Amino acid sequence: MYKEQIESIKPEFEKALNYVTQKLMSVRTGRANPALVENTLVDVFGSKMPLKQLAAISIAQPKKLRVEPWDKSYIEPIARAIQANTALSPVTDSNGVWISMPELTEDVRKDMIRMVGQIDDGAKKTIRKYRDETWSTIQKLEKEGQISEDNKFKAKDELQKVVDSYNQKIDELVKNKKKELEA
Numbered sequence: 001m002y003k004e005q006i007e008s009i010k011p012e013f014e015k016a017l018n019y020v021t022q023k024l025m026s027v028r029t030g031r032a033n034p035a036l037v038e039n040t041l042v043d044v045f046g047s048k049m050p051l052k053q054l055a056a057i058s059i060a061q062p063k064k065l066r067v068e069p070w071d072k073s074y075i076e077p078i079a080r081a082i083q084a085n086t087a088l089s090p091v092t093d094s095n096g097v098w099i100s101m102p103e104l105t106e107d108v109r110k111d112m113i114r115m116v117g118q119i120d121d122g123a124k125k126t127i128r129k130y131r132d133e134t135w136s137t138i139q140k141l142e143k144e145g146q147i148s149e150d151n152k153f154k155a156k157d158e159l160q161k162v163v164d165s166y167n168q169k170i171d172e173l174v175k176n177k178k179k180e181l182e183a
């Protein structure tokens with residue numbers, strides 16, 4: 001019975017892990033990465049659409065992105081949206097938009113590392129919250145006589161193993177991003 005409780009929170013842990021992955025991809029490291037601009041909302045024909053739905057985004061050089069819209073009339077709105085919503089300066093040509101990644105100053109690096117730490121803290125708080133809720137449910141099951149005291153402690157150990165596994169995955173992602181920022 002307690003195994004179902006543990007299995008039921010794994011999707012929430014996966015969501016936290018995916019959140020960290022997405023957020024870390026959008027942290028600028030000085031290298032070109034399509035994730036920096038792919039979710040930028042572009043105003044086209046009176047509605048806002050994510051850039052990734054309007055154009056192909058590719059890495060042209062280690063520090064340059066190339067955005068090639070499927071409809072050339074989107075070039076100017078895309079450039080305006082990128083300039084308004086990011087700290088990047090796009091340059092347009094007849095076929096698309098070039099985006100150069102500026103060098104990171106020491107202050108910007110420190111801010112980015114601090115932001116990575118906040119992303120890490122937020123994800124771990126979420127995991128702790130779900131762990132605590134599940135542990136409360138397991139204790140309640142034991143009080144109601146649906147599981148034995150031995151099973152309650154087995155459940156606690158299994159739950160902690162799952163939590164540790166997800167925390168380790170998050171730590172690895174954060175460590176890699178910090179290493180990128182410090183390079």
